[in-house]
Amino acid sequence: NAGVTQTPKFQVLKTGQSMTLQCAQDMNHEYMSWYRQDPGMGLRLIHYSVGAGITDQGEVPNGYNVSRSTTEDFPLRLLSAAPSQTSVYFCASSYSLVGDGELFFGEGSRLTVL
Amino acid sequence: AQSVTQLGSHVSVSEGALVLLRCNYSSSVPPYLFWYVQYPNQGLQLLLKYTSAATLVKGINGFEAEFKKSETSFHLTKPSAHMSDAAEYFCAVKGPPRNSGYALNFGKGTSLLVTP
DSSP states (O other): OOOEEEEOSEEEEOTTOOEEEEEEESSOOSEEEEEEEETTTEEEEEEEEEETTEEEEOSSOTTEEEOOSSSSBOOEEESSOOGGGOEEEEEEEESOSSTTOOOEEOOOEEEEEO | OOEEEEEOSEEEEETTSOEEEEEEEEOSSOOEEEEEEEOTTSOEEEEEEEOSSOSEEEOGGGOEEEEETTTTEEEEEESSOOGGGOEEEEEEEEOSOBTTBTOOEEOOOEEEEEEO
C-alpha cells in the first residue's frame, strides 16, 4: 500500500525561486492537508482541503498556494521561496472529516532555501 | 481553538524503566485526542487515539494513555522502555470545527531518549 506519497524528499532552492511539492494519496480520502515542522515548534498547518475544488488556509498560509483538482492530489506551491520557508513539509490525509478520524502522513519533504 | 501542551521537550529514561510523556489539553468540549510517534527522518505514525469510548486507551508497541477530564490530561505511558522507543512523540487534539476547520492541533513534541 502506497498510502501518502510525497515528492521530492529533498530540495535546495535559492531565494526567489519557485517550486511545487507534490502529494498523492491512494486511500480515497476527502481530507488532505499540509504541515510544516520546525524545531521546537511542532507541526503547524499551512493549508487544507476537504474535497476536490475546496481549499482553505491554516495557521501559517503566507507564501504558499494550494489547489485540489482531484481527490488524490494536493500540491503545495512556493511562488517565491524565502529562507524562512526552510523546513520539513508533511502532507497528511484522513478518511473522516469530523470526529475521530486520524491523519495519515507522508514521509516528508525537506526543503532548504539559501 | 483546541490546543495541547506537552510538558518537557526532552525526556530521558533507562532501558526497562517506565516511560511517562505528559500532555494537557485545552478544550471547552470533550475532545478527540491523539498520540503520534515520529522516528528519525520519517513521517508521523499514529500510536493511539481517545474517542470517548474508554478512558484508558491502548495503542501499538505497548503504549497506553489515560484520559482524565478532571486534570485535562492525556499522558502517554509504557511500563518498560525499549531502545527502539527512542523517537519524537506528539500529542494532538481535534474538536468541533473552528477557524482551522478539521485540522489536528499538535503540541510541540517530546523527544524520548532511551539509555542502556
